[in-house]
Amino acid sequence: MPTIAWIILGIGFLVAVIGGIFFFIDYAKERKNKLSSMLMGAGLVIILIGGLTGFSVNAHNKQVESARLAKEKKENEEKDHNFVRAAxxxxxxxxxxxxxxxxxxxxEYDYWGDAIDNSGDDFDVDKTIEDMSDKYSDKALxxxxxxxxxxxxxxxxEKNDTNHFNIKPFKTAYKQxxxxSDFVEYPDGSYDDFIDTLNxxxxxxxxxxSDMAEQLEKMTDINE
Known part of the structure; x- marks a missing residue:
């Protein structure tokens, strides 16, 4: 219950108690107890107001929270759809x-091998790689x-990640x-290590x- 409602209830209870005390004093002295009755009545009314206030505020808060959750759910569903499309x-x-x-x-491997076979004793690895990169620049692009x-x-x-799916394998795959791609665009190392490096x-x-494929399988329930 909200703090304001507790305060109102506290005031109402206090007024009612004071009215009750006056009522018993008046009753013991056989005096008219109109004021004490009014105090008790006012206290009960204030208690009722406090209860209604608490109920109203709680109902309002539930509506606000329900609306917030509905909005958040809709936003997350939209993000999930965007995530699936991007993935x-x-x-x-x-x-x-x-x-x-x-x-x-x-x-490149064939080109490099042919360059070695046809070079005799004058093989220049740096020039070979440079020529090879120029020859296949369109494919590298x-x-x-x-x-x-x-x-x-x-x-x-990343922008639409709601933690519904695991983005980590996608990041790992992109890095590798x-x-x-950097390696084949401009190879380094030796010819003998070329295939091993790619492997x-x-x-x-x-x-x-395989991890990406698993995540994509989980995405099949997201309607695009």
Whole structure:
């Protein structure tokens, strides 16, 4: 019950008690007890007002809380829908990106191997990587644009995250895909380590990929 209602009830109770005391004093002295009766009546009226005030305030607070919860539920449902749309787009984009990375990685590996085979004793790894990056710059750009698109989707997911779904595997996947795309856009290290490096990123992505798929399965009950 609200504090104001307790105060009113307290005042009413006090007035009623005082009226009761005067009533018994008047009764004992056989005096007219009109004032004491009025005091008791006023006290009872004040108590009634306090009770009604408490009831009204509680009813109002419940309405306000109910409206707040309804608004919060609606907002969370809208956020969940936005999260699902962004997550679906994110997963689709990364799948397409992975295909592009594999395709570019294979071409770079072949290019690098051919450069070694045809170089004789004059092999220059830095020039080979630079020439290779220039040759496949259009493919690298397409990968970079996909990663940027995935980044945008991830930001939407973060903005609409209500903790209904687990965003962590999406963040982990994005980090590994970013590193993997950076590597194929401009490889470093040695030719012998090229495939192992790509496979290392793939192994890290696989675990987050299954976790993302699990979250996407949970999203099937969200109507877009």
């Amino acid at each position: 679906t787009s994110f997963y689709s984009t990364l799948s397409d990106t992975d295909d592009k990375i594999v395709n570019l990685g294979n071409k 397409a990968i970079s644009e996909n990663v940027d698109s995935a980044s945008s989707d991830l930001k939407k997911m 895909f970013s590193l993997k 290392g990123y793939n192994d890290k992505i696989k675990s987050s990929d």
